[in-house]
Amino acid sequence: MSQEHPNQFALLGQRRFAPFFWTQFLGAANDNVFKFAFTLMVTYQLQLSWLEPKMAGLVIGALFILPYVLFSATSGQLADKHDKARLMQLVKSLEIAIMVIAAWGFWTTNVPALLACVFLMGLHSTLFGPVKYAYLPQQLSERELTGGNGMVEMGTFVAILLGQLLGGVLVDTPVVGPHHVAIACLVLAVLGRATAQAIPPSPSTDPDLVINWNPFTETWRNLKLAHQGLAVFRSLLGISWMWFFGAVFLSNFPAFAKEVLHGSPQVASLLLAVFSIGIGIGSLLCEMLSKRHVEIGLVPLGAIGMSVFAIDLYFASTGLPAAEPYTVSAFLAVPAHWRVLADLTLLALFAGLYSVPMYALIQLRAQPSHRARIIAANNILNAVFMIASSIAAGAMLGAGMTIPQVFLAVGIANAIVAFYIFLIVPEYLLRFAAFVLTRLVYRFRIVHDERLPTTGPAVLVCNHVSFVDAVLLMAASPRPIRFLMDHQIFKIPVLGWMFRLAKAIPIAPQKTDPATYEAAFAAAQAVLDDGEMVCIFPEGGLTRDGELQPFKGGVMKLIEGRPDLPVIPMALGNLWGSFFSRVEGGKAMVKPLRRGFWSRVSLTVDAPLPAGQVTPEGLQARVQGLLNTRAA
Incomplete structure (x- = not known):
């Protein structure tokens, strides 16, 4: 065009x-x-x-x-x-x-x-x-x-x-x-x-x-x-x-x-x-x-x-x-x-x-x-x-x-x-928060943002480094994203309120809360049926050492029966060690201005894959490759 x-x-x-x-x-x-x-x-x-x-x-x-x-x-x-x-x-x-x-x-x-x-x-x-x-x-x-x-x-x-x-x-x-x-x-x-x-x-x-x-x-x-x-x-x-x-x-x-x-x-x-x-x-x-x-x-x-x-x-x-x-x-x-x-x-x-x-x-x-x-x-x-x-x-x-x-x-x-x-219409407020975060707190660079689809259903797969990963992804996307997020994050003051406004979908481990687990995937499937985008963090939680954790099988349940659905691997870079990420002691948000204002962070978007060609191991390798490329 x-x-x-x-x-x-x-x-x-x-x-x-x-x-x-x-x-x-x-x-x-x-x-x-x-x-x-x-x-x-x-x-x-x-x-x-x-x-x-x-x-x-x-x-x-x-x-x-x-x-x-x-x-x-x-x-x-x-x-x-x-x-x-x-x-x-x-x-x-x-x-x-x-x-x-x-x-x-x-x-x-x-x-x-x-x-x-x-x-x-x-x-x-x-x-x-x-x-x-x-x-x-x-x-x-x-x-x-x-x-x-x-x-x-x-x-x-x-x-x-x-x-x-x-x-x-x-x-x-x-x-x-x-x-x-x-x-x-x-x-x-x-x-x-x-x-x-x-x-x-x-x-x-x-x-x-x-x-x-x-x-x-x-x-x-x-x-x-x-x-x-x-x-x-x-x-x-x-x-x-x-x-x-x-x-x-x-x-x-x-x-x-x-x-x-x-x-x-x-x-x-x-x-x-x-x-x-x-x-x-x-x-x-x-x-x-x-x-x-x-x-x-x-x-x-x-x-x-x-x-x-x-x-x-x-x-x-x-x-x-x-x-x-x-x-x-x-x-x-x-x-x-x-x-x-x-x-x-x-x-x-x-x-x-x-x-x-x-x-x-x-x-x-x-x-x-x-x-x-x-x-x-x-x-x-x-x-x-x-x-x-x-x-x-x-x-x-x-x-x-x-x-x-x-x-x-x-x-x-x-x-x-x-x-x-x-x-x-909380989307305006959420995008404003994302706008402030990516202009004042971080210098946010997006690589290949043209690969994010402007229409149709898609599943976004990303590494999980900090409590504001979802906010950064909101800022990168031209359209709303529904996030599958650990139910524990909703207990955090301010961030929990924000993610409820964003209509994030709470998910719990299948072994500890099978009802919440099944309800989360049913809700995500309904979002895809409506032609919207869903994002999942396949590691299942924030990284505790800055390294990419093994991808779990939840992404396969999400794309089940949809072989042509585009799955888009993404990688957030340079967030480890920031205020919103964990540190070696395992805690996050304990030292304000840990890296000062306007530190550089990035999001790299990979080319979409048809769901029929996706495996958890293959997606993990893709995301790791994006992280290695950015680090180099």
Whole structure:
């Protein structure tokens, strides 16, 4: 599917990504040139008795979001049924037609026609959304998904920023401003259609799908479809919450700049700029921090940062003295304002770390045949949460709260929501623990991680050196692993709680507890039947001298009757002597910082073997060979 590349920017030189990226970029820019210019025109240049300036932004925003609620379900079906490249080309042709009407509306100052075009551009974006996110996993490998999503998120927010700046500058030109906007919108639409033409074919994932044209019944069906995979569905809720959170800040920037920071309209644009830059940086950092995997351990880190800097923004912006409206240069000359800008930048950066892995997770784990419909369900939920955000923020402001107090309330609410999500989906919390362990406690290197399968059942076999072996393997794998683990480990404080959260399967020796032994293998077989991965440590316990112990026969019971099941030998290196391993006296975790922070450890993954060719002795020889190779 894909060739290796050094980083996510190299995707911009490849046909499978670059035309799609620029099509998305130009579409997002055009949306915002059109909407922002139209909003400013109604607010500052026209006197309409039936559309007051203070209501213009709300009306335009509501009209744009409405198609997401009405037509997302239909657009998801279309994206699953048809070739995605062809569908994107048709949608961009529709954009040209809409912009022809909009150009006439700007030229003749026909506000009803422009309002109709707002709705139609919302429809355009509704049609494009599911196909956009369903296209990426067809063209990018698992190792490229996080970087590809990061590039798209970065590009989208840069396009939003540039589009709003361009729309504001063009419409402000005396007399001919609306004419210039009309020309710019048409040019951007034509350029978007031209780049879409170069998008490579992306075949249908469900060509026999029968379209249900009833948006209400199909919306309900999409939500039920998404709910079948709980990790995916709760990720949809997590993304929708991010849009709720972000909409509170974005919608209040103009009033925040004017009433709290005492700035000019240009200061409001500055706030939008730093917010967009923060999102872009956070989105691009995801690939580097995740080591080119779908790393959902970044999500809790993002949630923590979002709350910390939203709360600090309240303290940074409370009690600022009244002043004449600041220009941008005067605003930047006040030292206290730099803290506000830093909070907004970092808040947005952590929002990028929060959202990109969730999008990648949905794309990776949703069934390909109805992936676009899952994305459509996400768009529906996003729209509902954004509407709820406007209502909630309006209610708080109407109750007499200040804008900084609203930011504080949302920051605290984010911490509560994040805590709840991580409790009901412990995989996020576990991957965060694994992320911290492999970045701060150890320098973790994985050799041949491409041999870990991204789909289908498999048995992983590994040496057992420390109490955190399972955590390290979690960090290495792009998907969840169910571990067969000694029942005694569940009695260890913190680690036992963590492994219960990970749904590790307790196993006891057959001679001492035959019921637990049989129940463990029955549970592991059920996991394999569901197409998931199981890991077993065949030594039966932690090594007491650092050497590989004889492999027991439990692995043969696990793969019994499955001759084609892939069995993957792995070896953890350089963990012996660390805090979590035993020492010569037989005890572990007795001397903190035994080897200091950031000591080197490794995981080497061998090529998969069919279960029919596996013996305990052969697997032991394979793992020993991996250890010898690393030692050499």
